[in-house]
Every structure is written in C-alpha cells, then in structure tokens.
Amino acid sequence: MTDDRTLVAQALKGDRKAFEMIVRRYEQPLTSYLGRMTGEREAALDFAQDIFLKVYCSLGSYRPSYKFSTWLFKIASNHLIDHWRKKKLSTLSLDQSVDGEDGSLTPQVSDPSPPVDRKFELAEVRRRIERALESIPEAFRELFVLRHVNEFSYEEIADIKDLPVGTVKNRVFQAKEMLRKRLEGS
Amino acid sequence: MTNCPRLEDLYLYLEGELNPDEARELDAHLAACPACRDALTERRLLHEAFTSLPPLDVPRDFALAVMDRIPETAVPSAGWLTALAAGSAALVTCLLGFYLLTGQNLSDVLVAFSRSLGTASGRLLPFLAKMWKLAGIFLGVAADLFSELGRGLGLVTGFLGAGGLGLALCLGVILTLLLLYGAKRLLSLGERP
Numbered sequence: 190m191t192d193d194r195t196l197v198a199q200a201l202k203g204d205r206k207a208f209e210m211i212v213r214r215y216e217q218p219l220t221s222y223l224g225r226m227t228g229e230r231e232a233a234l235d236f237a238q239d240i241f242l243k244v245y246c247s248l249g250s251y252r253p254s255y256k257f258s259t260w261l262f263k264i265a266s267n268h269l270i271d272h273w274r275k276k277k278l279s280t281l282s283l284d285q286s287v288d289g290e291d292g293s294l295t296p297q298v299s300d301p302s303p304p305v306d307r308k309f310e311l312a313e314v315r316r317r318i319e320r321a322l323e324s325i326p327e328a329f330r331e332l333f334v335l336r337h338v339n340e341f342s343y344e345e346i347a348d349i350k351d352l353p354v355g356t357v358k359n360r361v362f363q364a365k366e367m368l369r370k371r372l373e374g375s
Numbered sequence: 376m377t378n379c380p381r382l383e384d385l386y387l388y389l390e391g392e393l394n395p396d397e398a399r400e401l402d403a404h405l406a407a408c409p410a411c412r413d414a415l416t417e418r419r420l421l422h423e424a425f426t427s428l429p430p431l432d433v434p435r436d437f438a439l440a441v442m443d444r445i446p447e448t449a450v451p452s453a454g455w456l457t458a459l460a461a462g463s464a465a466l467v468t469c470l471l472g473f474y475l476l477t478g479q480n481l482s483d484v485l486v487a488f489s490r491s492l493g494t495a496s497g498r499l500l501p502f503l504a505k506m507w508k509l510a511g512i513f514l515g516v517a518a519d520l521f522s523e524l525g526r527g528l529g530l531v532t533g534f535l536g537a538g539g540l541g542l543a544l545c546l547g548v549i550l551t552l553l554l555l556y557g558a559k560r561l562l563s564l565g566e567r568p
Contacts, residue, residue, distance in 0.1 A: 311420070
C-alpha cells in the first residue's frame, strides 16, 4: 500500500488519482469523527467534503516530517472550531471539572448479577454512549472521539490540538467520567 | 495497603498506558482492595464499549463527489500551461499593436527586432559573463562573512543572554540614530562647522 507521504507528493505533481486514494483512505475515520462532533450524519458528510477540499488546496504547505493523519485532523478540528465560532454555540468552561469529582477514587458497588449476554450488554452500552456523547461539551467530546473512535495516541492528539499531553489525558478521563455519570442517570 | 489510585489511572491501566512499574503497583493494590477492584470492573465494560464504537458509514460515491469539487486549476502543471499561453498571447498582442500603431510591416518589425536582439546580445554577453564571475566571488565572500557574523552573534548571545542581547540591540539602534542625526546636521545647508 502506498504511504500517505508518497500519495501527497504525487498529488502535488498533479496526480488526481493519488488524492482520490487519500480521500478513500480517510473518508471513514474523518466522517466518524465529524459525525460524533456534529451529531448529524449529513452535516458530517458535508463537512468532510469541505475539509478534503481545504486539504487539497493546502497540500503545498504540508511538511512530510509531520504525520499526514495528524495534519488532516488538525485541519478538520480547526474547521469545526470556525464553524462553531460562526454559530456562536455556547461551550462549557474547560476549567470546570466533572460534577462532584475530586479525582479521588470513590468505591463503587458493582452489579452483583453477572451479565447474561455480554455482547448484548456491550451493544446496549454503546448505543447509550452514542446518545450521551451529544450531551457532553465539545472540547471534551472531541478529545474522547479522537482517542477512542479515531484511535490516535495521546501524543498525536496533543499535536492535533496543540495541548500538553497531560491536559489531553485529563480531559479524555473527564469525558469518560461525564459519560459514565450520564449513563448512570439515564 | 498503598493509597487508592486516581480514577484517571484506572482508565490508563485499562488502556495499557501505564508504564510497567505503575501497572505492577496497581496490580498489587487491586489484589488487596475490593473497592478498587469493583471500580475497575465497572469501568472495564465501559472501556470495552468506548473502544469499540463503530465507524460511520460513508456513501460509495463519496470520494467521487469530493473529486468533482476539486478544482483543475489547483494542479501545479496547469499553472505553467496558463502562464505559457498568457505570455504567448501578450507577445502576439504587442506585435500586432505595434504594427497597427506605426503602420510598419510586421515582417520588417520582426527582422529589425531580431537584428537589434543580435547586436545587443553581442555586446551584453561578455559583460554578463564578467558580472557572473564577479557575482560568484562576491557571494563567496559574503557567505564567509555572514557565517563568521553568525558565529560571533552566537557567542555574544551565549555570553549576554536574551535580556543582555536585547539591551545591546537597543543601545546599537540609539547610537545609529544619533550618528545619522549628527550626519544630517553636518550635511544640512547653512550648517557652520
């Protein structure tokens, strides 16, 4: 399989097929990210088209020392920020911690009955997570999605978002605890 | 028994993000702490769900729809072709315009133009060759000079630090401005020595 950097070099020489291969390679990860961030599949597809167009026009500024996927998602993240800024959506302060969470471990009482069908249970939890994701602030949701849907490492997310690795880890953790609390409450 | 770990560390443990020593320490703690074991069990199912969220479906023709929106003009080779076409069109327009304004035959103009070009080239080429040689020497000297200057600045920066260098630069600028002001006063009309 041709690597991303080679495809970019070919696209820069005018090879449209090379860019089409890049699109095919990243259409699903990008749409999965955008879908979770916007909550609408159609909007995610429209955004994905705009972002690929932006990427094509910016190929000249891509530095091969940078990982292509990280660069692509940095553009996507900035595109979403611009969109939200235009729509002036309210965002939760990033200084706000998880409700009632002091960082210490609170003993939890586990469900004493063993799962009858773990697969079914997992599918149900996933369905509820998808719903709960829409209710957590986008700054936390985005890092959670980049980590668990797009499977970027914490270091790569730090690169995409220009944040310290420690901050990324903490926000992903906070997002998970927010989701857990919402799942408990639903 | 050691203190209970942070919740964040339980998630990092499930993700395999703790280093071996931290993981071993947590294992030891979990063996002795039922509350933390319960907390981990509860989060294990969540972790499995977090890490298995399905990707969204993309229409089969999505890539083609993107490619339809990609402008042809953004392709680098197209830029050269456009420039070449524009240059040729401009040359033809100039020659035609000259013919229409002066009334001279286009072939005469072209012959005169090529003769002038030949004469000019005959005179210019030796001169350009000399200039090329001189420029090479000059660039060599300038490169050495800048290299030494860079090394000198590096030493000064290391010696003075960022703050000291800033102060030195400010003093340099002030001194230059004073010198320029003095020179202007000396050169201005009516100035008496």
